[in-house]
Amino acid sequence: MGIHVRGDDLLHLGGPNQFTGFCGIHTGRIEARVRVLPGPPSAVDAGWDAISEVTLWSPSGRLSVVGLMGGTAEALTDVAVPRGLIRVRVHARDRLHETVRTDDDPPERHELHIWAVSEEAPWRTVLAGPGGRAWEQKPAKAAEWGMLSLVPRPSERPAILPPLPPDPYEDDSGLPRVTVVRHRPAPVGISEGVLPAGDLEVRLARVDDETLTWSWATADEPIFPQPLDALPDDEPSIVRLTSGPDGVTLRHEGVLGRHAFALGVIWEHLLDTVGSYPWMEPLRGQAAEATARAEEARRWKAARDAEQWGGAPPSDRVRGLLGQARSLARIDRPLLDRLDGLPAARQRATACWAARRAMRVAGLERIGWVAEALAAAEAGRPLPQPFSEQNGGAAFHRLLSDPEVPHTIITLHLPARASGTRRVSDVLQQATAFPALIALANDDPLAAAIDAVYNAAIAHGDDRDRFLTEAHAALR
Template sequence: MTGWARLFVSYCQYEVFTVPGASGLDIYTLGDGLLHVGGPNQLTGFCGTHTGWIEARVRVLPGPPAEVDADWDAISEATLWSPSGRLSVVGLMGGGAEALTDVAVPRGLIRVRVHARDRLHETVRTDDDPPERHELHIWAVSEETPWRTVLADPGGRDWEQKPAKAAERAMLSLVPRPSGRPAALRPLLSDSYEDDAGLPRVTVVRHRPAPVAVSGAVLPAGDLEVRLERVNGETLNWSWATADEPIFPHPLDTLPDNEPTTVRLTSGPDGFTLRHEGVLGRHAFALGLIWDHLLDTAGSYPWMETLRDQAAAATALAEKTRRLKAERDAEQWGGAPPSDRVRGLASQARSLARIDRPLLDRIDALPAARQRETACWAARRAMRVAGLERIGWIAAALAAAEADRPLPRPFTEQNGTAAFNRLLSDPEVPHTTITLHLAARTSGTRRVTDVLQQAAAFPALIALANDDPLAAAIDAVYNAAIAHGDDRDHFLTDAHIALR
């Protein structure tokens, strides 16, 4: 048991949690004047003090208390899932006492009973009043049962319960959409507070004073569904499956639980009891809220409206993304995207498409042998226009390629860096300039620049080292076109004629 510790509260609230930052229900969904459940790992306690100090402590018990301690003004309790065996009590706006932080509690399901006394607002509290105190009793359980009021505060208010809203949030927590985190980013580190390795499956229990009909059915859950299949008069199987007609453009295919679980129904003098056995501990809270709704409102699935809205938004976004991609592809490719093979090449395919898309398509349609011939033809035209056709070592490399022999190593290693350096240093190589008219990607305007014609032409020859005849042809034709400068259109016309 921890000693009494001072805890600063705000807006008459403090939080009890087993997983920091875990999401769950909105406040004021389910609860009473002392306790509101907030999710599988969190609940909110209510104080009389709006802003100020109270005293709190935690007692971990070996089992449920034998009797209710009537020396308190109000007592309420709920079940939490404690995967790491740690529990903290903090003020609503943050900040807590060391004695109330990471208190060791049993791993798995725990029952948390909150006691409170002297809950006075500071506007009516006097120096003679005792401090407001809250005491939490905690013990291990194997069954998830609903929150309940153990001892009502005579002056407490009645809160509206929202079981349909709770069921909606519960189902959404079981079928969450992917985060959208880019795959290129490093995966997020796992949270040690959520580590439930080695913990056994648990049972969800719900009781009603009168018999309730639970029949076999299919519960829709967006891209997924729950199949309730009757085994006999008192037993059903609960299993998750993918829906025959998913509603999202990129459907979920990961099930919340791959193992079927068992639902047992019993009736007796004290009423009707449902036991959902073998469920994952982290799902017990959500399944309990779903059963609370289904038992009281059969055939109603409040989560589906939200899922349909999400699916409609996702579909609209997917369509917008598709349209923008099509527009971007049309700009990059000068029309509809080419074949998957062309798009997958590490080549000048996009650049060639922007200056002559039909020529790119014609090259793509050629058989491999013709593609290799086209590459050699374009390389020779590039060498000729740049005055390189008669430079001995360049002519020898071109002749080797045309004879289907390997190019010399300076052309094949490190993308032809050695050959290119020799080009720039060879005194026999002429130096002429051409004017390039390039489109700026951002503004759409064209910019003009002068380049060394021989440097623009030489990549057409280096392209012949590519083992892929399609990539070689595309790169050779594009670089040859660039090497022709203002006479580029004439070269492209000749290329179309050569490919007939």
């Protein structure tokens, strides 16, 4: 959370585990130290010009003081503090700007007193500094930040990148749940119902006159195109509202320590402004942007699919194949769709028909070991091992080394690129046709049919269109 939202002349809240302290000097050195106390101080130390307090969440049990430009001091880096909630009392004196500071002025001094607490209480000004300004408080802005921090959108980090390592400073394992406490001098009420939070919602259910349960749930009508389904907290917590002579105290018990700050600023707003949910406007804005991006991605994908598939995408089964489905779609999309619609037996028969046509046009039908493999497939028997292992690598090697195999060079006119240009290449016809036979080793009859038909078509070279016409006729 940025500065100038909640705070006073000495400190401004920054989130569950940080705050910004204000110095008199803009650029220069100050004296600072940190003291860790065994418990809350019994009295306010004298001799300071300004004192303020804030609660922080420190799951790591380490605290550092960092300068405006990132400067640190060894004595103020990773100071050991209690794990969990801590209360920090900030003291300051002699805060003078360098434009008015003289050599006779004492150095500016700051001191932090820290002790463990089990309740998240709001920041407070213990001693207002002389001449301090009254900062405008923005509880609605703080509540907006708080809720958005509890329902963040999933990371858009590319899935191809390894996940980021966990932040050791955020490890809260073994720490107990805590209580958020807020007080109001005048009577306030909390109604049961639902607090909207975009794709999620908070359900407040009445237990008795003073008690409600706070439970996270998915919203019935999410607003994002890819709705959140992970809840900030799977366990319900308890909200108690008790009245006394000095006003009303709210205790939100059993909350995760890392959520305490956010829930605190949310309650500060809800107790003073009934029915106002300032976080919904930015959530709706994010949802609108996400919807626009999703629609743009859908249009881009549709255009890409149309280019790859020669029209609307085929069935999910065809799209999931790893072979030549896209290649066949680019040269004869209707034929691909017809193959997809055939029963398995017809698909297998078509694969064998295409493989035989490929072997015939390449002069391989008369090569003994090739003819035997083709006959085995047509008889429903498995192809020999050299054809079925390692994508037929051994059989392909034999093809290229067999002196009886003819060597015929044909010109391929490959499908056009997106730019509209066609690719032309001279290849060995036998090497182009042979994958049609290897395709018969595929246990999936549709994949076998598609790969065999495509490779047979390519093996026909300039007669490709004639082969495709005959393939359509064979499927009638």
